[in-house]
Amino acid sequence: MHSPPPAARPAVSWLFRMAWRDSRRSRARLLLFMASIVLGIAALVGINSFGDNLARSINDQARELLGADLVLSANQPFARTLEPRLRGLGVARVQEVAFASLVEFRPGRGVRLAQVRARSGGFFYGDWETEPRSAAQQFGRAGTAPGALVDDVLLTQFGAKVGDSVQVGRIILPITGRVLKTPGQSGFASAVAPTVFIPQALVVGTGLVQRGSRVQYRRSYQFAPGTDVDAVVKTLQVQLDQADIDADTVAGRQKQVGRSFADLTRYLSLVAFVALLLGCVGVASAVNLYVREKLAAVAVLRCLGASGRQALLIYLIQTAGLGLVGAVLGAALGAAVQSVLPRVLGDFLPVAITMSVSWPAVLMGLATGLLMAVLFALLPLLSIRRVSPLRVLRVAFEDDTSAPDPIRGVVLGVIGLFILGFAYNQTHSWKLTLGFGAGLLVAFAALAGMGRLLMWLVRRFFPAGWGYVWRQGLANLYRPQNQTLTLVTSVGLGTFLLATLFLTQALLLGRVQLASQGSQANLVLFDIQSEQLAGVKSLLTSQQLPVLLQVPIVTMRLTAINGRSTTALKKDTTTGIPPWVLSREYRVTYRDSLNASEKLLQGTAPTRGPDGTPLISVESGYLERAKLKLGDTLDFNVQGAPLRTIVGGTRELDRSRVEPSFLVVFPAGVLEQAPQFHVLLTRTSTTAALATVQQNLVQQFPNVSAIDLGLILSTVEDILGKISFVVRFMAGFSILTGLLVLSSSVVISRYQRVRESVLLRTLGASRQQILRITLVEYGLLGLLASLAGIGLAVLAAWALAIWVFEVGFGPAVLPLLGLAALVTALTAGIGLFNSRDVLRRSPLEVLRAEG
Amino acid sequence: MSILRVDNLTKTYASAGHELTVLQAVSFELQPADTFAIVGPSGSGKTTLLGLCAGLDRATSGSVWLNGIQLDNLSEDQRAAVRNQHVGFIFQNFQLLPTLTALENVLVPLELRGQRGAAKTALALLDRVGLADRAQHYPAQLSGGEQQRVSLARAFANRPALLFADEPTGNLDPDTSERVVSLLFDLNREAGTTLVLVTHDLDLAARTQRTLRLRGGAVLADYANIAHAQPNA
Incomplete structure (x- = not known):
């Protein structure tokens, strides 16, 4: 008896030759199947290439994003004790006071809430683009007549132009320039909070910076070339922390902006990946039908001595080859798509993008697309291994390819792992990855x-x-x-x-x-000082407008939880309390009951304990995030006065209602004498009435702002x-x-x-x-x-x-x-x-x- | 040593909940260069027997030795290697690969073996069957008779020890059939190949040395064909 001969071992080139020959009559059709992956790959390459270009542009233009080498910012004026240290920083500096306020345009008399930035000069780096160009250059310069530079969005909205005037608080300024671009500010940011730039020297004259006003104080510094700004900040860090001053350096801004845009492009590439997956499903389905057509040819090959593996390889090479053509087409299209993306995303982008083809993105798109297409095509192709040569003798041969195939399970597993791997690579979060996988x-x-x-x-x-x-x-x-x-x-x-x-x-x-x-409120008036309250109310009444709600607001800071100081808690990383809980400015109100938009979950409504200690009510989500429970003590610093409170109850808020919502509500009888301001809610039925209220407010109570x-x-x-x-x-x-x-x-x-x-x-x-x-x-x-x-x-x-x-x-x-x-x-x-x-x-x- | 030995071969299929025996205890033995016909009415098990002898299928019981190699325990890929080394095929419906030219079809068994100078051999064979000038034509561009001649060239390409022909003239008109059959026997004689021919054409069967007659899956008769006895002599 002889032993069987070794399996036929044709040259690898024969497999490629056979794949080429066999595809002769189907190439156009196969290419159409593979076209399904073209758009997915194009989207993937486009997005990733754009992301790479964006990251590079952000790196290149990080200084322009910040407009300076260092920006210090705080919610209160910088402490005088710090001044000697700060005065020695850098070679040049610009001060800024920023706040929201109603501004009125003349002669059109349009009123709108805007972001007022009172600066002592321009920006050290980046394009501060204005019309006329000289307006930015002369802004804040000694000897120049004071004027305001106004965001293009605002001027367009009110049909105002350079030469008109704008009223900011108590002062009226000529508009000396239209701001087209501000360093670090995207078109999107301008739309949300359009800006009016005024000289810093005029800020007191506006009368807008008062007790309780939300104001940001900033100082921008320019350093001599080659200075290690981060090292400078490090030496100041303790003092800055103590004074609640944030330091923003070029490297920090670069990291922050880069990260958020990397996240954006990553999530968009998940959407692109869905398109690719969809295309791959199409490929699998088309290849499935193609394989059925090819069963007779496979049976002949098997009959002539080709092994199952060889037959599979012939068709795998064929589909992979056409997949490669599809992937290359997709990558080329992707390179074209990326040039459209800056236009699509234009308003969100903080920097001008210089476009070039990102080869890593192209290669990644090619590899991802090709691998996915081949894996999906492999699912139907696997059955080729099991085609019986007996098919050449019997047309109606029993189905030799329908029995369960364990390798199919392996391929499906690899596809699943690849999808999860891709999603994780994009999101860096297992939760999101599993969510994406489960959603798909x-x-x-x-x-x-x-x-x-x-x-x-x-x-x-x-x-x-x-x-x-x-x-x-x-x-x-x-x-x-x-x-x-x-x-x-x-x-x-x-x-x-x-x-x-x-x-x-x-x-x-x-x-x-x-x-x-x-009947819900559609106009919110805020920053009303206690002494202005009666006047604002009578202004509303004189125009037959209802006061739907009046809320007093007191600002304070948290100093301790259960006797442990916030400074100690900030250092203890094991507490799990988010930093914002410990360092934010709390804006609280006081009353003895919950209102219609609140629901008591635990404990009681705000009240005072038997010993007079305030039992405060906290929002349920805040309670959870701040790791609090009923009975915990919270110590606050109410503008200089210490105050101990006990968590007496929790509330759930209905955020769909137009009402100020509060994390913390005090009982009545505690904060009445504390410095405070008020919010009033009203409803105007016509835009004319709205305009009248806003104009009267600007005239009579310029520091009061209104949200339309x-x-x-x-x-x-x-x-x-x-x-x-x-x-x-x-x-x-x-x-x-x-x-x-x-x-x-x-x-x-x-x-x-x-x-x-x-x-x-x-x-x-x-x-x-x-x-x-x-x-x-x-x-x-x-x-x-x-x-x-x-x-x-x-x-x-x-x-x-x-x-x-x-x-x-x-x-x-x-x-x-x-x-x-x-x-x-x-x-x-x-x-x-x-x-x-x-x-x-x-x-x-x-x-x-x-x- | 016999070139093909079939021992007590039985094939059953499960059909509609019960077993259907399509071949029952068939045995025979062939020597090198024998010509052998399997005849019988439709459904008698002819094609099943051919499939089992050529290693295209597995028997339910019994054994097949092909050129001294027992096929029963070989995997499908091992049987494919046996086919590539020792077996040639001719089918009723030609079974040429439609996307390959005539020459490429003949090349397949040679290239599978990794044989050098395959193109020269394939062209010589096409020339032998009278189709050298049609080497670059696709099957769809050839007549039925021409396709079967390409199929003949392919069947002899790997110089098989055994040639299995399943109704080789079933799709051809009488004149073309005669030409193809003549070519088949001539090539067979020249190569010294053992020929196993499945047909229900008794005249064609009579041109072989020996006939096995099947009915209902069982051997009805196994006899030498007197008229063409010793055709190779």
Whole structure:
């Protein structure tokens, strides 16, 4: 007896040759399958390349971001004792006092809350761009007539121009320049808090800086080139900490800004990754159908002596090769996409970006895309190993490829690990990584479940009595080699992303709009001094405006918890108490009861204990984060006077109401004599009334500020619009990928269905009938996919509404139906478009062409 | 040593909850250069027997020795290596790879073995079957007879010890059939290959030295063909 010969060992080049030869008639088609990954890779490369460019630009322009080498800032004037040390810092310095205030534009008499920055000079670094250019150069210079530089956003809003004047508090200044760009301030920041620059010398004259006003005091320093600013700050750190002064250096700003934008690009690249995954699902599905076509050829190869591994390698090389082509196309497109991103993200960016192709990003995108495509393609390709050569003898051979394959499980595991690894690399958080993985799993499982349910329902309740066209179209949904699962998943996921975006945006806007409706307050007046209270109230009354709520506010600092000083607690890293709890300025109010927007959770409402100690009420989330419990003592410094309190109860806040909310509420009878200011809430029914109140306030009580909720609403809408544009742009890759997957699915099913359509036409079916069958099939698929995606999005938005935003949920039905109609029409349209060949040509011509 | 030994070969399938025996205790032995026909009506087990003899499938019981190698316990990949080294195939529906040219189809078994000068051998074989000028044509561009001749060239490319032919003329008209059969026997004689021919064409079977007649999976008869006795003599 002889032993079996060793396995045939052809040269590796033969595997490549066979892969090339075998792909001859399918290259265009295979490339279309691989096109599914192009957009995902493009999005990934685009975002990561942009992220690299942004990081580099931030590094290059860090000094411009800060506008100085060092900025010191505090909530109170710098302590006099520090002055000798501070005076010796740097070679030049600029002082700034910043606060929010109503400003009035003349002669238009428009009033708006703005950020006032009173500076003793310009910025040391970066472009402070103004119109005219000389305005920035002359700002604060001795001998120059005082004037204000006003943000372009404000001037545009009120139709004001250089030469007009602006009233800030008690002073009226000519507008000497329009500010187009301020170092370190993005367009986004300007929209939220537009700025008016005035000379620092005038700040006292405005009368706006008073007791209780929220004011930031800043000093910017320029150092001699080569100075180690961080080392200088280190020597001052203890004194700065004691004086509650924050130090911001170029290196610190670089790190902070770089980190937040790295986070942004990382999260956006997760959205891109979803598009890539979607494309990979399309690849797997297309390769699955391709493999079924190739079973006969594989059986012949096996018959001629090729091993299962060799046969698998031939097709793996083929798909990987085309995957590489797809990945390269994607990377090239990505390099183009990144040049669009600065325009998409423009308003959010703090620096001007210099664009160049980031090769690490390109290589990473190529590798990620190719690896994912190959892994997903491997799932169907694995069955090639098990193709029996007996297929060459028997056409209807029993299914040799359907038995469970443990390697398939391994590949699925690798895909899962890769996805989690990628998500972790982007988020650096296991919680978010697992959330992302679970979210994907749920979305994919839910959509695939819907697809299966549809197939089951159609089969189970098949309408045998319906016309032929309907029966044929419906049967196509569950017949062997159907595309139902793939299309419902890919098109459904795209629709899900779009619908979720729409619903979440509507939720956020709805929440803000809710606040501005009905009898709720729409104008908040704050920084009212006690002696001004009666006057402001009578101003409102004279205009027939109600005082909906009046709240006194006292500022204080926490000095100890349960007798341990905050200084000691700050040093003890084991307490788990966040630093802001220990160092923030507390703005508290006092009353003996809870109001309508508060709910008692534990203990009592604010009251005084038997010994007169105040039993304060704290917000429930604050209690948890500050690691407090009922009965704990909190020592406060109320503007110089020490005060011990006991945590007597906790409250939950309804934040959707327009009311000042407080972490800490004192009982009445404790703080009445403390320095305080007041907030008044009112409601104006017309914009004219609103303008009148604001103008009167500026005239009579210039330090009192007013927040117009209508303006807030439009600002929020504007911000959400900008954010949603960015997300929509990214989600667009998923939608387009879904459509590409749809196209390739339709094209491959055309190859499968062509014989059947030809047979039908040979048997007498008209083109119209074939067209209607196709329309029914793809129309139903599109309808189901869109409804599944929308259903999932409604569930997700409902969960967000209930658990995150804590508001009622009632989705707008009409736009969602519109979206469903659009997706259905697109799916049916692409289905028909790709089947046009079969419809247009004669049966014989098609049969010959398909070989 | 016999080139093919089949010993008590039985094949059963599980079908609709009960066992279906498609081949029952078949035994025979062939010597090098023998020509052998397996005949029988449809469903008699001819193709099943051919599949088992060529190592395309496993028997439920019994053994197959091919060129001294017992196939029963070999893995599918080991049997693939045996096929590549010792076996050639011809099929009723030609089974050419549609995306490969005629020449590339003939090259496959040679390239699989990593043989040097494969192209020269393949071209010589195509020339032998009269298709040297069609070497760069794809199967779809060839007639049925031409495709079967390419298939013949491929079958002899690796100089097999055994050639299995499954209804080689089943898809051809009589004239083309005759040309292909002549070529088959000529090539077989030249190469000294053992030929196992599955057919229900009794005239074709009669051109071999010996016929095994099957019915219902069992051997009905095993006899020498008198008219063509000693065809190689």
